Amino acid sequence: MSKPKSTNVEVRLPSRMGFEKVAMSTAASVAKLMGFPEARVEDLKTAVAEACINAIEHGNRMNEKLSVGVVLSAGDDELEVKVIDDGKGMNRQQAKPDIDKKMHGEEDPRGMGMFLIQALVDEAEWVAGTDGKSSYVRLVIRLDKETE
Amino acid sequence: MQSETKSHVEQATSPAGQPVSIIHFEGDISSTSKDAVLGTYQALPKATTKLILLDFVKVDYINSSGIALVIQLLIEAKTTGQKVLAFGLSPHFVKVFTMVGITKYAGLYPSLAEAMAAL
Numbered sequence: 172m173s174k175p176k177s178t179n180v181e182v183r184l185p186s187r188m189g190f191e192k193v194a195m196s197t198a199a200s201v202a203k204l205m206g207f208p209e210a211r212v213e214d215l216k217t218a219v220a221e222a223c224i225n226a227i228e229h230g231n232r233m234n235e236k237l238s239v240g241v242v243l244s245a246g247d248d249e250l251e252v253k254v255i256d257d258g259k260g261m262n263r264q265q266a267k268p269d270i271d272k273k274m275h276g277e278e279d280p281r282g283m284g285m286f287l288i289q290a291l292v293d294e295a296e297w298v299a300g301t302d303g304k305s306s307y308v309r310l311v312i313r314l315d316k317e318t319e
Numbered sequence: 320m321q322s323e324t325k326s327h328v329e330q331a332t333s334p335a336g337q338p339v340s341i342i343h344f345e346g347d348i349s350s351t352s353k354d355a356v357l358g359t360y361q362a363l364p365k366a367t368t369k370l371i372l373l374d375f376v377k378v379d380y381i382n383s384s385g386i387a388l389v390i391q392l393l394i395e396a397k398t399t400g401q402k403v404l405a406f407g408l409s410p411h412f413v414k415v416f417t418m419v420g421i422t423k424y425a426g427l428y429p430s431l432a433e434a435m436a437a438l
Contacts, residue, residue: 192347192380195380213409213410213411214411217382217411220382224383269420270421270423270424271420271423273390274397274424276394279387282383283386284382287383287415287418287419290418
């Protein structure tokens with residue numbers, strides 16, 4: 172019997188702020204089992220939390236009748252995380268926050284989630300659902316990524 | 320489910336003899352932390368508060384909404400002419416604060432003693 176290519180873990184969260192921490196803890200547990208160093212586990216925790224917050228707030232619009240799906244796929248040397256919601260999906264990348272503009276009131280102090288996700292994982296892509304829902308963000312971190 | 324953010328203010332004196340307000344945070348810093356972060360800061364008397372230290376030693380989780388609250392605090396402090404330093408962030412959140420540029424407006428230090436020495 173051949174070894175399975177990846178191991179999946181799935182979590183469903185209510186669309187309520189705070190439950191992103193459940194996904195964060197689950198992702199951290201899987202990453203630790205895979206042998207990721209502590210710094211990469213922390214990067215993943217923040218990226219997963221921000222992806223879930225976006226799904227709860229923007230995707231499902233805080234509708235507690237809708238849930239956020241989190242699917243973790245652990246491969247030999249990478250961990251993929253899909254965070255799925257019932258929104259239409261993000262159709263644009265977020266620019267790096269400009270702290271000077273924020274400090275001068277020219278940019279919203281909020282709106283850093285997508286930037287943090289992109290900066291903290293090896294791959295991040297936003298995929299819009301074909302039926303206008305079931306959109307997801309896909310994150311990947313790799314074991315060979317050197318820690319800073 | 321959201322962890323409550325606790326905060327309290329301690330008054331101290333800088334090595335140069337100036338009064339320092341230390342805001343100690345405990346718990347998560349997220350979208351529900353407005354009162355703990357901005358409310359506590361805004362309750363400080365503006366006329367006499369010129370040096371402020373933010374203590375993150377007992378904070379485990381900060382999300383982008385929490386970072387935005389810290390930025391809002393820094394905006395008000397800049398307008399008021401106050402100096403703000405922070406200490407006690409984990410290495411991960413030092414990295415995150417640095418990535419978003421907060422270090423340009425608030426120095427980050429490992430410990431209270433090092434932040435005090437920098438005033």
